[in-house]
């Protein structure tokens with residue numbers, strides 16, 4: 001039954017627009033073609049002091065073309081010691097050779113795996129994990145003063161496990177981490193069991209919904225748990241924080257539950273089983289989202305609400321980016337534009353500051369900046385440029401102004417529901433906008449003109465009114 005549900009859910013995730021070429025134009029990394037990973041089971045052994053990781057990754061796959069060989073992404077800092085394969089339904093699958101080069105694990109099979117075979121790979125590996133260098137900085141597994149964190153967007157996942165590291169390939173995950181006491185391990189999903197033996201503890205998590213590799217995370221630190229939700233809440237909300245930050249975290253996240261309630265009303269039900277925030281002892285440049293979990297640095301949690309907008313921003317990524325994933329990185333505005341607009345919506349509801357006021361302020365800022373960026377395809381260097389965030393949010397605001405509040409929020413909830421736990425493209429949003437426009441008598445040409453001006457022209461359009 002579970003297998004069946006998964007088949008139905010995964011049917012949505014395939015790209016509707018095939019990405020040309022053999023290489024991701026944003027990351028510069030070759031695609032791993034020919035198969036899908038249906039699930040990852042990661043059994044990790046981590047020693048905090050020496051920063052030593054040993055892993056056994058079990059991947060369930062099926063292939064959409066005959067496979068004489070295949071590749072996975074894996075950092076050269078981790079060395080693979082053994083790979084075994086198991087076929088199914090009378091199709092034997094045997095790995096003849098494996099080698100690592102250029103950030104890839106390359107496998108050759110003894111005989112080509114015939115198309116549509118379900119098979120599994122067990123990959124044993126070990127090493128000293130370190131972040132992957134990229135144009136966006138160091139990404140992935142990172143040693144902290146006292147623990148470790150993983151923040152991978154967009155190319156850091158191979159720093160800790162072998163994967164098909166592309167945003168549209170969502171899969172199921174089970175993640176088991178064994179590490180030294182008294183460290184706690186926070187991972188995406190639900191904690192199934194926690195078993196101590198001697199000086200070490202084994203934490204077993206299951207992720208209840210398909211997840212993109214860049215959103216998988218492990219957080220290790222000497223944290224205490226604060227419950228931020230009421231005991232009977234449908235979505236448990238917790239914070240993992242260093243003991244010294246208990247009071248400031250309580251103050252900083254006092255509105256976390258209310259934020260979830262506001263966003264639930266605006267966007268539809270919270271998409272995952274729980275929500276956690278992790279605050280590291282270290283300072284972090286920016287907070288980061290993972291699936292069902294967000295990571296903040298101690299510098300963001302002073303108890304003075306200076307970063308409240310980012311608490312709203314990261315939470316909103318659970319809908320925009322995590323449940324509704326990207327098909328390709330050039331659509332990053334679908335994540336960041338909506339997350340930035342969610343900040344404005346939060347202040348509209350909590351502080352009586354209408355989103356129009358925030359929109360106007362940021363519009364004036366954008367006007368003073370170079371207008372040489374295409375929102376629909378900003379290019380890898382400008383992928384996380386603030387103009388993508390702000391122009392993206394202004395695009396959402398322009399749609400709201402065009403449709404009117406009732407039709408806009410109805411449209412938004414339909415878009416979120418239709419794309420839940422899969423991947424979306426701008427065309428999916430446009431389809432919902434056109435349907436909503438038709439319902440309220442807004443001409444199709446007005447939608448198309450707005451869409452073109454904000455997404456496909458560099459010049460900043462008129463302020464939406």
Ligand SMILES: [Zn+2]
Pocket residue numbers: 313317335336339
């Ligand atoms: Zn964001």
